[in-house]
Amino acid sequence: MRHDHLLSAGQLTREDIEAVLDRAADLAADPGAVSDRYADTLLALCFFEPSTRTKMSFDTAIQRLGGDTVDMGTVESSSVKKGESLADTVRVIEGYADGIVLRHPSEGAAKLASQFVDVPVVNAGDGAGQHPSQTLLDLYTIRERAGLDDLTIGIMGDLKYGRTVHSLAAALTNFDARMHFISPESLRLPRGVQFDLHDAGARLREHTDLDEVLGELDVLYVTRIQRERFPDENEYQQIAGEYQIDAETLERARDDLTVMHPLPRVDEIAPDVDATEHAAYFAQAHNGVPVRMALLDGLLGDGDDGGAGGGAAATDGGESR
């Protein structure tokens, strides 16, 4: 991977993706391989919105690489609320750290930030925009469980608002996957996203009923239908109920079906699925660590090792770094 920043899944070619996933697999097998290189590396965690798993996962990843973090803390505990611009905040923070992981409520925030600093910026979610490291760990999990070639995947739930879904579908066009989108009418994949997928040559179909395709799927990717999308509680209960799965549902699936979910889940997947061989969602979350190690290694590394993840990020040290 030869990028200065990771801003969107769309910037990654098939070659980029495979390089990161290969590197992640290597690091998962031998986490200590790079420890010495990052002993003096500090990664700034700048989360302008709440997060558990993404933040802890990046925190773990840089520490597993041998580095450490400086944390901006919550917005409430920071000087952001004094009216400072994002551009100013990141320009200050680049003096403290060798890279910046940024989550922000505004779409485009990571891209904006990247234009003001010389250290690598990783987009860890920008509003309704992108969350590329989530996409990479999804791809890693799919590759590990079902393979990325000749894949038939079902993506179910809230397809209208879910940025995770849009990024994953876009990335899968690199691998010629057959995609089935399963949702209530009111939460269908937006027209614009569909057009983009068609343009990229995607093979996609839409369904309102999971059973139409369940038996064909290698992977079923479930997302949460949010209560707040429905003005009426009864309507929410009825519709959400139709897109929940349990162990009984999966008896109609192939034995080797892999069930994924970006988490947190609420009721979409019943607890009785957890103990089945289908369940991959906790392993998926755990895969965030080696995938983010590989990502950071690509962005922060000096590229000297010639490894798949060696990057070319601009990290020339200023006087205070």
Place this chain on the structure above:
Amino acid sequence: MRHDHLLSAGQLTREDIEAVLDRAADLAADPGAVSDRYADTLLALCFFEPSTRTKMSFDTAIQRLGGDTVDMGTVESSSVKKGESLADTVRVIEGYADGIVLRHPSEGAAKLASQFVDVPVVNAGDGAGQHPSQTLLDLYTIRERAGLDDLTIGIMGDLKYGRTVHSLAAALTNFDARMHFISPESLRLPRGVQFDLHDAGARLREHTDLDEVLGELDVLYVTRIQRERFPDENEYQQIAGEYQIDAETLERARDDLTVMHPLPRVDEIAPDVDATEHAAYFAQAHNGVPVRMALLDGLLGDGDDGGAGGGAAATDGGESR
């Protein structure tokens, strides 16, 4: 100590307790003894309720052991508020860390969590339930100052709601201590707790006036009487005032009386006690570090060193650890 998790003080035998205290004493004398072993160890701090000293103390302990932390942050800054279950949260977090320290408002939370993960769970307080590492540091302090054999201890203040008091009393039954419980009528030790102590062979007496026993005590353990227990402010002021001590009170005590308090204190112990030889409450808080080092060493260690604290926790690495 041979446990996978530390969930309650009740699970610890006299032998377990003495092993942890011995190990803590060793580590206090030579904190660097284990540094190399934990260089790659990450401890997850999952505090669903506010805490200063317990959280900082565990944070310090794992760092003094050579390891580091990943912090879940406050509930407000996490995805917990999206409705994720505790079981899901800890199953994700076990992919990031080699052990989990959990504080949670619900009694039984740590036990529940321990049933879902393969890494050691330490209960750092679960509602009205247990706080076993507090009990261990209390025992450590008592042993250091007065010895655990042939002990006469007074426990004063809010004996009804104080989980610290209940755990400590239960643990002291292992050492055949004479226990005097001093409180207002309305905050007496609950009947159930008394029965359990009697069942364990405890020698206990109740008092409403400290002066009845002050002269006999080796240790006086003071706890805070909380304003919110009393509907009437005047009643609170009057009653709380009767259970406060100052330097003058202690003139009626033995010269070698040790005064302890789990902190934070408000008015229960006047500042003029701080400078006396009786005061042990700050040292008691500081003892949390070696005691928690010993605890973590027992739970996270591989037991190869044959040391008293060598544990047998299940820490086989998943792919992302």
Place this chain on the structure above:
Amino acid sequence: MRHDHLLSAGQLTREDIEAVLDRAADLAADPGAVSDRYADTLLALCFFEPSTRTKMSFDTAIQRLGGDTVDMGTVESSSVKKGESLADTVRVIEGYADGIVLRHPSEGAAKLASQFVDVPVVNAGDGAGQHPSQTLLDLYTIRERAGLDDLTIGIMGDLKYGRTVHSLAAALTNFDARMHFISPESLRLPRGVQFDLHDAGARLREHTDLDEVLGELDVLYVTRIQRERFPDENEYQQIAGEYQIDAETLERARDDLTVMHPLPRVDEIAPDVDATEHAAYFAQAHNGVPVRMALLDGLLGDGDDGGAGGGAAATDGGESR
């Protein structure tokens, strides 16, 4: 520097200041020089008020020195809200860490804290009081860009409430600087501060219009005029507007004028200044790292190396450190 604590800029002699700045310059040039010495050092971050840059800067500094932190967290997540006194809080925390960085809303808090603990206390801002490490990084930046000898400096904005300004001016009396204070009538430098500066032999003049002195200045130090100082929004807009600078303003300045700002800024300095050679405010923030490294090295170090920053802080280890 031979101090146990850093409580106010006023405690620093010219010799102290120069020793810290020299040491900071050395550490900026070779950050790895001291890594081994602080491998076992923990610095407690106790921020009772929000902060981004000061907290992250101290966090970075101790990590760049090879040490690490234990963080008290926000007041909301700590037991402080249970009514614990500051004296008790810091006496507990000194058992966890080798030094304490304290920000607190009450003037004199750091001094009070220092009287209760044996580890070094660094004042990172105490209400309307002091913020000495900010003063040191300001001086470092001035020295680097313009030199501290024969300096002509303009200090503009809110001179009435800005503790940054008062400390910097006091420190500059050590270097016989010519000081021009530029502000609206209602935000002039307080009489008491002026008297103290005169007593210290300062050469100072006051102005309401920047253009009266702009052409003479080596350095222009801009501070924020806070909306909340003005009952009337229109009055604020009008007055604040007169004390904002942009690239056009600076055409009337000397080519080598250095513009500084403690940040965060709002509208005081237009973004078109950022790209000019005048702008030093981001570098100024970044200088916080080597300056705080030097400070901490002076306070935490054992002084054995004979270096300029070698301190004499009391850091004898208690049993739990």
